[in-house]
Amino acid sequence: MPKIIINFVIMFFSLGINAEQKYIGFNDPESVAEGPDGAIYVSEIGERGVEDGKISKxxxxxxxxxxxxxxxxxxxxxxxxxxxxxxDRDVILEVQLDGTWNVHTGTMAFPKTPVFLNDIEVSKNGDLYVSDTGDFKDSGFVFLIKKNSGVTVMFEGNKLIKAPNGLLAISDTKILILDWAGELLEANLKNNQIVKIAEGFDGGDGIAKKNDTVFISSWKQGIVYKIENGKTLKIADGFEAAADIALSSDQKNLIIPDMKSGSVSVIEVE
Ligand SMILES: [Ca+2]
Ligand SMILES: [Ca+2]
Structure with missing residues (x-):
């Protein structure tokens, strides 16, 4: 019996020391991405509608x-x-590593007036996919910003696109879309067909993928899930608002911004 207790303590201890790092002091962190310099870049919203937003690392x-x-x-x-x-609200910005930035795609370039631009993803050749969560009910869009040929609406009229948030390109022809209403969708870029592959993630925000395992966050639930072999498992919880997650470049860690607590957690994933 004592041996069991000791083993438990060691496991708990090692989890606390090795498996998670937490950074605090961010002002409404929404999204994270590892940069070419190995730093973790973080978007900070600050006060809504106020020019106090920033990118930190x-x-x-x-x-x-x-x-x-x-x-x-x-x-x-x-x-x-x-x-x-x-x-950034209704525009796309391009930020250089030295911190200078400019508007890359302005409001007028969009075929429909952007309401709440949310996630952004890039294809291998530099096309940008951008979600507009709209009114967070059913007025959202996914936009495609082609490198040199303007902005179009993707999957126009498809009823499965309601309030898209997280986007992830998983191949040259497929992207995953996580809807705020909680559905995880797989969209085919060749024939524009969309299939629902999982649901129940109310307040769905970010998506990441490692091999065949998909990680998703629920902002509302404060939970991070993994979906593996068709099964959904909770891997981390207790966040106040788990926002847009990302995998580290070496694929060893999942990076989770908690918008309401102002922290960024890094957890090991298998
Ligand atoms: Ca702000
Ligand atoms: Ca988001």
């Missing part, structure tokens, strides 16, 4: 520094060729 030594300031409410972030693409 957690350096490899654990220190935190500001990359870019003067944004409104930055949300989704994704790297492509050493530049960070950021959704």
């Amino acid at each position: 957690i350096n490899k030594d654990g220190s935190i520094s500001i990359v870019a300031e003067g944004l409104y409410d930055p949300k989704g972030i994704v790297f492509f060729q050493d530049k960070l693409y950021v959704t």
